[in-house]
Amino acid sequence: MRLLIVEDERRLALSLARGLTAEGFTVDVVHDGTDGLHQATEEEYDLLILDVMLPGMSGYRICSALRAAGDETPILMLTAKDGEYDEAEGLDVGADDYVTKPFSYVVLRARIRALLRRRTRGGSPVITIGDLTVEPDAQRVLRDGEEVVLTAREFAVLEHLALHAEQVVSKREILEHVWDSAYRGDPNVVEVHISALRRKLDIPYGRRSIVTVRGAGYRLTAGG
Amino acid sequence: MRLLIVEDERRLALSLARGLTAEGFTVDVVHDGTDGLHQATEEEYDLLILDVMLPGMSGYRICSALRAAGDETPILMLTAKDGEYDEAEGLDVGADDYVTKPFSYVVLRARIRALLRRRTRGGSPVITIGDLTVEPDAQRVLRDGEEVVLTAREFAVLEHLALHAEQVVSKREILEHVWDSAYRGDPNVVEVHISALRRKLDIPYGRRSIVTVRGAGYRLTAGG
DNA sequence: AAAGGTGCTGAAGGCTTGCTGAAGCCACCT
DNA sequence: AGGTGGCTTCAGCAAGCCTTCAGCACCTTT
Numbered sequence: 277m278r279l280l281i282v283e284d285e286r287r288l289a290l291s292l293a294r295g296l297t298a299e300g301f302t303v304d305v306v307h308d309g310t311d312g313l314h315q316a317t318e319e320e321y322d323l324l325i326l327d328v329m330l331p332g333m334s335g336y337r338i339c340s341a342l343r344a345a346g347d348e349t350p351i352l353m354l355t356a357k358d359g360e361y362d363e364a365e366g367l368d369v370g371a372d373d374y375v376t377k378p379f380s381y382v383v384l385r386a387r388i389r390a391l392l393r394r395r396t397r398g399g400s401p402v403i404t405i406g407d408l409t410v411e412p413d414a415q416r417v418l419r420d421g422e423e424v425v426l427t428a429r430e431f432a433v434l435e436h437l438a439l440h441a442e443q444v445v446s447k448r449e450i451l452e453h454v455w456d457s458a459y460r461g462d463p464n465v466v467e468v469h470i471s472a473l474r475r476k477l478d479i480p481y482g483r484r485s486i487v488t489v490r491g492a493g494y495r496l497t498a499g500g
Numbered sequence: 501m502r503l504l505i506v507e508d509e510r511r512l513a514l515s516l517a518r519g520l521t522a523e524g525f526t527v528d529v530v531h532d533g534t535d536g537l538h539q540a541t542e543e544e545y546d547l548l549i550l551d552v553m554l555p556g557m558s559g560y561r562i563c564s565a566l567r568a569a570g571d572e573t574p575i576l577m578l579t580a581k582d583g584e585y586d587e588a589e590g591l592d593v594g595a596d597d598y599v600t601k602p603f604s605y606v607v608l609r610a611r612i613r614a615l616l617r618r619r620t621r622g623g624s625p626v627i628t629i630g631d632l633t634v635e636p637d638a639q640r641v642l643r644d645g646e647e648v649v650l651t652a653r654e655f656a657v658l659e660h661l662a663l664h665a666e667q668v669v670s671k672r673e674i675l676e677h678v679w680d681s682a683y684r685g686d687p688n689v690v691e692v693h694i695s696a697l698r699r700k701l702d703i704p705y706g707r708r709s710i711v712t713v714r715g716a717g718y719r720l721t722a723g724g
Numbered sequence: 725a726a727a728g729g730t731g732c733t734g735a736a737g738g739c740t741t742g743c744t745g746a747a748g749c750c751a752c753c754t
Numbered sequence: 755a756g757g758t759g760g761c762t763t764c765a766g767c768a769a770g771c772c773t774t775c776a777g778c779a780c781c782t783t784t
Binding site: 737739742751 | 757761764767772776777779780
């Protein structure tokens, strides 16, 4: 799956690119509107992520230029929350969806998946770690085949851990991915949610699947 | 089942193509009248969807050209609500049905099915989720074999949930599929209809088949 | 052994989200 | 024209979630 990100805020672009790369997407990044259009026409992508406000050429114009040329690649627009983005206009020029900033990584990821799913038919894969099953499409978690009800945040945290199973994930990384990337929060909120996850997923089943790695973060593991 | 869509509004064409593809149709899209006629004669389709107003060649003319050539593929016309479309003329040139814009996706889908049914005998499949049975052709719902009377909207919402059973469907997605895709409505209408569905389908039978996933949407599930 | 750092967890407040009854509107049918 | 029924909007209510805070436990370092 190849993605193109056209976004001038370098820091944001980079962090998105990293996250998506880590999930197996091939990601190209461009910081300027004209370059963006050029790149999009030169290469074949499965999805384009366009910021609306861009130097050189706005996301709108890129979008309508591509559509006029018969390009039907799914397009996801990024926009500030003030009235900058006109939803009607966005959809008119042929965008498929849009996300308003600030957004959390998980939200973006969900939207990306939704768009890709339409094309490729067949939902996103179920993640299995030992006898723990995470179903992104259903927003559902099974332990030992039995459903465990989680809140939205809890699910998002778990999903992130599951995507990096057997790896240590820092609180900071969790904060950045599960909350708005602009969010300046206390790492304690992560601890609170981890605590809740353990109470629901581990303790009742006598497991220890979420391991604390002191000074580093957490690791979701199968054995435990 | 192969469909050809000839429609110059790209956004509309795209969204139809997506929806129909997701339901298992093979869909080709063409944005120009002459291309449309060409494509329709070159390839074999089970159904043609023609916009009336088209660049190159109107839907009428495509239709009559095909019929003159002895092609009897079912044809569904799309038309604006003002007097653009003359029903008599449409039927004269050999169209089988027509839908006026703006239309909701479910309406179009129903018409498509109706046309295909004439040909192929044997309607579209019944959906079963636990002891809930959704019969798209009959617009009828059975709980435990017993008919439950729903209004059109209620049925449409339920049908959409049923098509994505066991998955979380956002209010936004429901709005886009069940209402006009151009519809910019309050998500609350969805809540109201969900509420009505539960009152008819769940509460009297002591079920909880429509699950609220806070912050995400609803999930129709068998267990419950 | 003490002190500081790091993490865990229970409780509470504030706030968002969702639910639902009621009223108005519109379209259709009689 | 009048009536009926469905759809949408509105507003108030309820519930649940998220976050913050504080106190405690444990580990590490001095």
